[in-house]
Amino acid sequence: MSYVVVGGGLAAAKAVEALRDEGYQGPVTLIGAETDRPYERPPLSKGLLLGTDEPDSPFVHSLAWYDEHHVDLRLGATVTAVDRSARVVRLAGGDEIAYERLLLATGSSPRPLPVPGGERALLLRTLADSHRISEAVTPATRLVVVGAGWIGLEVAAAMRSRGAQVTVVGATALPLQKVLGDEMASVFADLHRAHGTELRLGTHVTEVTATEVVLADGTRLPADVVVAGIGVTPNVGLATEAGLTVDNGVLVSSSLASSDPDIFAAGDIANIEHAFLGHRVRVEHWDVAIHTGQAAARAMLGREVAYDRLPYFFTDQYDLGMEYTGSAPLDAEVLVRGDVGAREFIAFWLVDGRVVAGMNVNIWDVADRIGDLIRSRAVIDRKRLTDPAVELGSVLG
Ligand SMILES: Cc1cc2nc3c(=O)[nH]c(=O)nc-3n(C[C@H](O)[C@H](O)[C@H](O)COP(=O)(O)OP(=O)(O)OC[C@H]3O[C@@H](n4cnc5c(N)ncnc54)[C@H](O)[C@@H]3O)c2cc1C
Numbered sequence: 031m032s033y034v035v036v037g038g039g040l041a042a043a044k045a046v047e048a049l050r051d052e053g054y055q056g057p058v059t060l061i062g063a064e065t066d067r068p069y070e071r072p073p074l075s076k077g078l079l080l081g082t083d084e085p086d087s088p089f090v091h092s093l094a095w096y097d098e099h100h101v102d103l104r105l106g107a108t109v110t111a112v113d114r115s116a117r118v119v120r121l122a123g124g125d126e127i128a129y130e131r132l133l134l135a136t137g138s139s140p141r142p143l144p145v146p147g148g149e150r151a152l153l154l155r156t157l158a159d160s161h162r163i164s165e166a167v168t169p170a171t172r173l174v175v176v177g178a179g180w181i182g183l184e185v186a187a188a189m190r191s192r193g194a195q196v197t198v199v200g201a202t203a204l205p206l207q208k209v210l211g212d213e214m215a216s217v218f219a220d221l222h223r224a225h226g227t228e229l230r231l232g233t234h235v236t237e238v239t240a241t242e243v244v245l246a247d248g249t250r251l252p253a254d255v256v257v258a259g260i261g262v263t264p265n266v267g268l269a270t271e272a273g274l275t276v277d278n279g280v281l282v283s284s285s286l287a288s289s290d291p292d293i294f295a296a297g298d299i300a301n302i303e304h305a306f307l308g309h310r311v312r313v314e315h316w317d318v319a320i321h322t323g324q325a326a327a328r329a330m331l332g333r334e335v336a337y338d339r340l341p342y343f344f345t346d347q348y349d350l351g352m353e354y355t356g357s358a359p360l361d362a363e364v365l366v367r368g369d370v371g372a373r374e375f376i377a378f379w380l381v382d383g384r385v386v387a388g389m390n391v392n393i394w395d396v397a398d399r400i401g402d403l404i405r406s407r408a409v410i411d412r413k414r415l416t417d418p419a420v421e422l423g424s425v426l427g
Contacts, residue, residue: 031056033330034119034127036109036268037135038062040070040316041297043090044323045133045330050099052331059102059127061109061119066157067093072316074160075181076346079188081164088157112272114290131292131330134269134280135323138262138298138314143176147238151258154181166255169193174243174253176235178205180345181259183218187347190227197228197251199235199243211360214377214389217370218347225348262314264299277301279312285335286326294330296322305338306405311357315343340401349373349392355400356387367416368393376400376422383409399423 033049035042038060046060062068069088077083096103104121111120112134118126140153152163163185167173171194175182178200190196202208204215205222222229230245237244243251269280275289279301286294286302297319301312321339329335344353350373358379368375368391376396379387384407388400399422403410406426414420414427 031130032128033058033131033133034129035060035133035135036112036119037133037137037265037297038064038066038068038105039135039137039297040068040090040319041135041137041323041326042133043068044320045135045296045327046096046099046101047091048324048327049331050101052328052333054331055100057102058100059104059129060096061104061107061121061127063106063108064156065106067091067096067103067105069157070316071155072344074157075154075184076188078157078160079164079185080191109268112268112293114272114293117292129292132294133323133326133330134288134293134295134299135297135319135326136265136268136299138264140259141261141263143235143238143256143258143260145235145237148235148258150238150240151176151256153258154185155262163255163257167192167194171195171254172252173197174199174251174256175259176243176256177259177261178202178229178231179209179259179261180206180343182257183222183347184345185257185259186222186227187225190222190225191348196226197230197243197253198222199230199233199245199251201232201234203232205229205231208360210389211362211364211379213364217350217373217391221348221350221373262298264312264314266299269293269295269299281310284337285329286322286337287329294326296326300326302337305336306340307357311341313341313343315341317342317344340404342397351394352389352391353397354387354389355397356385356404358387362386365412365416367418378403378410378415380410385410385415396422402426 068090073088108122109119140155143151173194173196175186175198186196205218207215243253266276270276275281280295284303284305298314304311362379365378374392377389385403390396414425
């Protein structure tokens with residue numbers, strides 16, 4: 031059996047690692063369009079922008095690791111087509127690589143800012159992007175960040191911490207409003223304002239000039255540097271052209287298999303039949319890239335896989351660190367244990383009295399307990415849930 035993994039990101043790296051960890055000794059090829067070997071992206075908007083992380087820290091494995099594990103690492107190589115009948119992938123330049131089982135882990139691309147002058151806005155996806163932004167910003171910089179989602183807020187926090195004058199422009203009335211709902215989104219709005227970042231919310235950018243960002247109401251914000259973080263698009267072109275079923279990502283079963291049983295998908299592009307949630311999820315987060323990459327590798331080896339890991343993500347902004355476990359609709363009830371004002375609390379989202387998601391803010395080592403509450407599907411005693419004196423692990427009694 032020969033395994034080919036397309037995409038040189040985290041999901042791809044974790045998949046080839048899992049193939050070897052599971053004892054597979056045959057040929058493995060990893061093909062990535064970037065010239066850097068696989069790395070983790072979260073530090074690109076945090077420690078690497080702040081200058082607190084070592085430049086080499088984001089890499090998943092050393093270069094030697096790929097040699098030692100006999101992984102044929104093809105960097106700077108773009109796959110242009112998957113030929114399912116010939117069972118080969120074609121590379122730009124004409125090379126063909128045969129596969130018996132194929133994993134697509136092509137990730138996402140940031141959306142460019144779709145306004146006149148939008149190409150002036152820097153985007154953040156790669157190490158090179160992160161270096162470019164880092165070098166462009168000094169304490170004297172007037173930085174405008176377009177987009178009040180995770181990436182935009184993290185860039186704002188890092189650069190404000192480095193002394194830049196920062197304005198964040200967001201389309202909704204609160205940052206992250208569509209992810210967290212009003213109450214918890216306010217925590218992030220307060221956090222950024224408390225650190226001196228200006229928030230321009232409920233508006234949008236109509237133009238970027240050499241010196242300004244123009245808003246819908248005509249306001250002109252002076253800008254030396256503009257960064258846009260307005261979301262990403264999953265890279266599903268290869269899958270679509272290969273005739274796989276694609277609908278908001280590559281549709282995969284709970285064993286990460288696509289509509290072709292020899293082609294699997296993992297990471298940002300995988301729209302997974304989730305074995306616990308009972309519906310499809312496509313999650314653009316670090317933890318999902320790790321675990322779907324590993325799960326896909328096991329499934330490719332013929333192991334039984336039913337992906338049921340709860341969605342999980344984290345962020346670090348200024349002195350706020352948080353983890354979010356599960357997934358909640360926006361109309362879910364929110365209950366809090368701890369002190370929101372002090373930014374040290376756990377928020378729970380409930381549907382029909384059951385916990386469906388939890389976010390721990392500056393409280394650590396509780397994400398697994400939150401996961402247990404979600405997995406129990408038990409109707410929760412609200413008093414015990416919100417009482418910090420009751421151990422989270424014994425809320426269920
Ligand atoms: C700046 C930043 C900060 C983030 N912070 C967090 C965070 O704090 N918490 C969190 O949970 N998540 C975070 N994320 C999200 C997380 O990094 C992604 O979900 C994760 O990287 C997805 O991994 P992936 O392997 O699916 O795709 P990617 O990491 O996007 O890797 C895909 C790779 O495939 C390559 N590729 C694409 N097409 C081809 C082709 N045709 N041929 C060859 N190669 C190809 C691409 O060049 C890319 O290198 C962050 C993302 C960014 C950009």
